[in-house]
Amino acid sequence: GTSTTPAKPATGTPSATGAATPSSSATAQNGAVPDALRAATTPATPTGTATAKPATPAPAATTAAPAAPTAAQTEAAIKAQAVKGLTGIGWAQAKADEAATKVAKQYVALNCSTPGAVDKIVDDPDQPIATCGDDRTTKYVLGPSEINGSEIADASSGYQPGPNGQPTSIVEVALSFKDTGRAKFAAVTKRLYGLQSQPPLDQFAVVLDKSVITAPQARAVISDGRASITGSFTIDSAKQLAEQLKFGALPISFALQTQDNITPQLGEEQLRIGLLAGFVGLLLVVVYSLIQYRALGFVTVASLVVASVITYLAVTVLGTTHGFRLTMAGVTGLIVAIGVTADSFIVYFERIRDEVRDGRPLVAAVETGWKRARRTIIAADAVNFIAAGVLYFLASSNVRGFAFTLGLTTLIDLAVVMLFTHPTVQLLARTKFFGGGHKWSGLDPQRLGAKETLRYRGRGQFGSAGAQRPPATVGSARVAEGKAQA
Template structure:
């Protein structure tokens, strides 16, 4: 039974590649006009310069700072910087006593603050919430307490405290609580300064001194909204501080949970008990085993208290970043913080909870702008090296494959354009920055990409030596070459992935560009090089094996081939090509034997012409 083969349509993959390139260009042009995109990639610290911050770590326990503590601090700072979207930052230890943080370009104030934060993350119970302005107890009117919209629970849906009727709602009640005149609620000793607090939520923590501090604290003053080691407070005593945005001030009980007990935190959309996804942003919080036990006891106690003492404050670097109320006992260590979160606010809170437990506080020794360590000159030299490599590969391709070498050059140009556009888009969308090791990865990729073309072309030449016509040789050569190309690129991609996750600093930049260009190599070979070869195989110049096409069967040492029904196809040499001398009809010769036979045939031809003359 006769079989039919599906005819390949080379135009379709070429159109797909063209649409991909046009889409990237259109995205960049639109981003430059209506957003903050640039038509060139952002450069890393070694090529552009940036900001350098030198931090001196100070142990919160007063002990000497160990190398292990500094290493842990560097790891967490690196995670914070990466999570903030800044790529190619350099974070190193200096002399075993300082931490040097180099941020490329002009980092935002939020990023700089994230680096400098001591990040002592703790959970304290809320005793009192008050308006941010200072309070004069002799004033006639009492300022009402602002509310906190966040809630926490397994499936919390309620909002936070909504007014002064639910609990300690006025500054006058602050004074009453401090002197034991309030109703106290569950677990209160209600006896003022002389009483021993029964639990962290006991209003006995609110001493007269603490009340005075709360009344005098002005959270509208920006100076009081700067966190630091001096604002962390005594973990075993009551504490007065501001909300990080300055909208409220808090009197808090002692620390119940420290940041190192937080296992993980993530933000996302709320999922109901029935599995439905809502549009409400929440932050999911997980504790380790010890944190789970403590948090279960804490939520059980807070659930029975009135507002605002049914809230716990999440305090980062001495400022309250969130104060959700407890809606249910949480025995499994998995809490869901809900409220009027925006996407950015939920992501920020999750990031702070994830990376908020540094073992040290920091003193900023210096902060200064630094120039590029390599600068434009080194970048130009790197690009020049890449251009020279590209030219050498092109010359080799033209010498080895003649006209077919132009396919190699065109493929490399398209691959370079696609790599440039991809890196530029990543710089805009993901904050990626190109470093000198990244440039080295791009240069190495020239050889990887050219290797794929060589494998493909050599397979085609092997098929031509077997006596197949060019169209059949392209099909058969592609079916064999693509397996080799896929295997080779898979190894390169695997090496790049392993190197990226195991390395740090500039080496990751090299691994990233190496992996990216490996993927681009596959795209180019499948969507450009092979379709172009299919189109060229239909052109007379290549199909008939012109001597300058690089696909002349006679120059390749093609042999006769049995084609069925007792017929043998002999290769037809191109016009003007020297006739190779075969060892016998149908005999197979090595490359060296074929070249020797060609030289001998050319010599005999020259001698014959001399005799005729």
């Protein structure tokens, strides 16, 4: 039974504190995160020297180094630590003694440097086990699993932000838990934080494929499910740990394709310019609609306002519930969506105008034009949505932001045209201003070059279909009848 020392010195032991920017999910025998009962380590062997300063130089007297503990002594020490940890999580004394005796023997017999030693370990998440660190030099005794890796929501690496929001020189791994794991992690850190004076009982272990990949100390009670692990990390080692927490053990490696570093000020400026470009594009669409379609263009304006409000609400809700963040690529998708939405209105209005040119009354022209335009609008939106879906699933992260907002606004465009624009035009077609073909309505038959066709109006009256007139009232019909009898 040789003694073991930690893979990292005490000053480098990772610690978990309640800070953190969240980011993706974790691991270990399907991602288990057990409560840590890290094996007690043998103190460093001191070489003491007692020196005297006599007038005449004399050799210093030395004390012999203490003998290494025997296997029995190591086993007894491990058992005592294990019993303390197991009873601390509510195990009965007799049950804890039995399990601690078994795991202490496993610890003494375990040789982490032996190839395949970890593979032979039987990992029962409900029982304590002896296992190795991923460096194959440190041995651990772990308690039962308390949090499964599927309950970790996100993990990321980077420089820890300071009080002013600027990054510091401290490298951290930030992780966040889902709602199901938040309360469990809070209970674990509360218990371990109370054991700060009894290391290593104040540590918890993250286990992947039976190996401990990190065992930070609990430096705070973390109740919000957002933790920051710091220690002797480099950027590369922190990135590796974050990826292990995110994806578990994968038979692949990751290659950096793109990396962008921007300051908060630059990001804010880019977002401001992007939103300004979107506003300018929206203004140009409004001006074009009013020039081309006159009063009918206000339907376009109202529809764009409705679509904008729905889009804003959708982005806000997704940001709150799913952590969606609007990037420059996403803003670009919103700008493109303005043109997509305006295109649907143009197709619809032009179909109505075509029917008016053919001599149909406006009410009939609206219904017939809608039937023709609906197929075109659905087909165009379907193509846009499919293209957005392909980009989202196959492209890089930057393009995915564009694809997501494009797909979202395409669905919103379809809903607005179906449920707002068409019903609004139906109502306007029954008004005197639009139904009578006012020259500023945008549906003036003479301005559109409608065909002059005669249609029977009743009581022996014929009129031009091109001259859109509101239907005669009952009173006017009676006056006409009285004049005929006279």
